Amino acid sequence: MxxxxxxxxxxxxxxxxxxxxxxxxxxxxxxxxxxxxxxxxxxxxxxxxxxxxxxxxxxxxxxxxxxxxxxxxxxxxxxxxxxxxxxxxxxxxxxxxxxxxxxxxxxxxxxxxxxxxxxxxxxxxxxxPYPDPRTRLLAGLMFSPWTEGVTWGGMRALLRRSPERGLRQLLAGLSALPPDRALAELSPQQRTQLVWLFSRMRSGSGFRNDMRPSxxxxxxxxxxxxxxxxxxxxxxxxxxxxxxxxxxxxxxxxxxxxxxxxxxxxxxxxxxxxxxxxxxxxxxxx
Incomplete structure (x- = not known):
């Protein structure tokens, strides 16, 4: 990719x-x-x-x-x-x-x-309404203009040190199944692609804007x-x-x-x- x-x-x-x-x-x-x-x-x-x-x-x-x-x-x-x-x-x-x-x-x-x-x-x-109140509060803290760079920097560092641990942590919020099960069903190539993608994501001011009612x-x-x-x-x-x-x-x-x-x-x-x-x-x- x-x-x-x-x-x-x-x-x-x-x-x-x-x-x-x-x-x-x-x-x-x-x-x-x-x-x-x-x-x-x-x-x-x-x-x-x-x-x-x-x-x-x-x-x-x-x-x-x-x-x-x-x-x-x-x-x-x-x-x-x-x-x-x-x-x-x-x-x-x-x-x-x-x-x-x-x-x-x-x-x-x-x-x-x-x-x-x-x-x-x-x-x-x-x-x-999206997201739920707990997720909205957490996202507001993690992806504010002052913290989103730190959040993604920490995630990129984790993905470099331990890709599977990083993916497991991310999948916890992206799957309704236990993250270990969701991770097990991804092929090695798909895991590599997701690590690449997550390592290049940024939120800027866009993600907080996404949480505004429309x-x-x-x-x-x-x-x-x-x-x-x-x-x-x-x-x-x-x-x-x-x-x-x-x-x-x-x-x-x-x-x-x-x-x-x-x-x-x-x-x-x-x-x-x-x-x-x-x-x-x-x-x-x-």
């Missing part, structure tokens, strides 16, 4: 960092979750294999997109629409929201139906929607997927059997990718 190069553009709302990987097919907008930025590519393999172009912006507070650029999910959805116009992208095959990127993906579909043809959410935060726009989503979720995801409860399904009119739920928050590393990921490919091939007007 390598971090991909990104570009900075100045739009009417401010500076945005993005990565655009053009391929032969249509474009999806990829909205990654917490602690991620445009240069990191987790969960994009299915789109590369399907020859789909990916536009991945860093959300507010992450990477080189300042928090002042469209702080709210609705505000940043409008920024993404402007970014698409700037890049000459007239149609988006799907707005894809992973984890904490889910609310922005929903907002992009709801606010810009002429641009977005479909909506895909994966392990995504839905229209429910408007429920699910009833305004008119596009066909694919909701992918696991009941054993320890980071985003399955109830969020159920709330998305309840609020969106044209929706299909696909249950992943992942034992953690990283569905791409689950045994049933090939079946999930087939569902994504089939969904992208459907007529959005039907």
């Amino acid at each position: 390598t971090e991909r190069p990104t570009t900075i553009v100045e739009l009417s709302a401010g500076q945005v960092e993005y990565r655009l990987e053009r391929r032969g097919g249509p474009v999806v907008v990829m909205l990654h979750g917490g602690h991620m930025r445009a240069g990191l590519t987790l969960d994009e393999r299915v789109y590369a294999e399907a020859d789909v172009s990916v536009l991945a912006p860093s959300r507010p507070g992450y990477g080189r997109t300042p928090l002042s650029t469209g702080t709210s999910v609705s505000g940043f959805a409008d920024v993404i629409a402007e970014l698409c116009r700037h890049l000459g992208i007239e149609r988006v095959a799907a707005s894809v929201g992973i984890s904490a990127g889910g609310p922005t993906a929903v907002a992009l579909a709801a606010r810009h139906p002429a641009l977005v043809e479909r909506l895909i959410t994966q392990a995504a935060v839905g229209p429910l 408007e429920d726009l699910t009833s305004q989503v008119s596009q066909p929607t694919l909701v992918i979720a696991s009941r054993r995801d320890g980071a985003v409860p399955f109830a969020h997927a159920e709330a998305l399904v309840a609020g969106i009119s044209r929706v299909q739920l696909v249950e992943s059997q992942a034992n953690h928050h990283f569905y791409e590393f689950a045994a049933d990921w090939p079946a999930i990718t087939e569902a994504i490919r089939a969904f992208l091939a459907t007529d959005p007007a039907s």
Whole structure:
């Protein structure tokens, strides 16, 4: 795994960092979750294999997109629409929201139906309070502007000294199963990939911003929607997927059997990718 190069553009709302990987097919907008930025590519393999172009912006507070650029999910959805116009992208095959990127993906579909043809959410935060009060308090302490660098520095040091211990500690909050069991089901290659990813994550001011309440726009989503979720995801409860399904009119739920928050590393990921490919091939007007 390598971090991909990104570009900075100045739009009417401010500076945005993005990565655009053009391929032969249509474009999806990829909205990654917490602690991620445009240069990191987790969960994009299915789109590369399907020859789909990916536009991945860093959300507010992450990477080189300042928090002042469209702080709210609705505000940043409008920024993404402007970014698409700037890049000459007239149609988006799907707005894809992973984890904490889910609310922005929903907002992009709801606010810009002429641009977005479909909506895909994966392990995504839905229209429910998030996170729970205990997690909110802990995250506020660990990822404040004064502590987030220390938090990630300590985690990187632990991952260097004892990768398995570090992964076990991280999986405790990312799986509904005991962390030893979740870790046992990851291959050596997947463990190496996760160590690499966690060693490059940063929260900036973005993660604390992700915990702010956002408007429920699910009833305004008119596009066909694919909701992918696991009941054993320890980071985003399955109830969020159920709330998305309840609020969106044209929706299909696909249950992943992942034992953690990283569905791409689950045994049933090939079946999930087939569902994504089939969904992208459907007529959005039907």
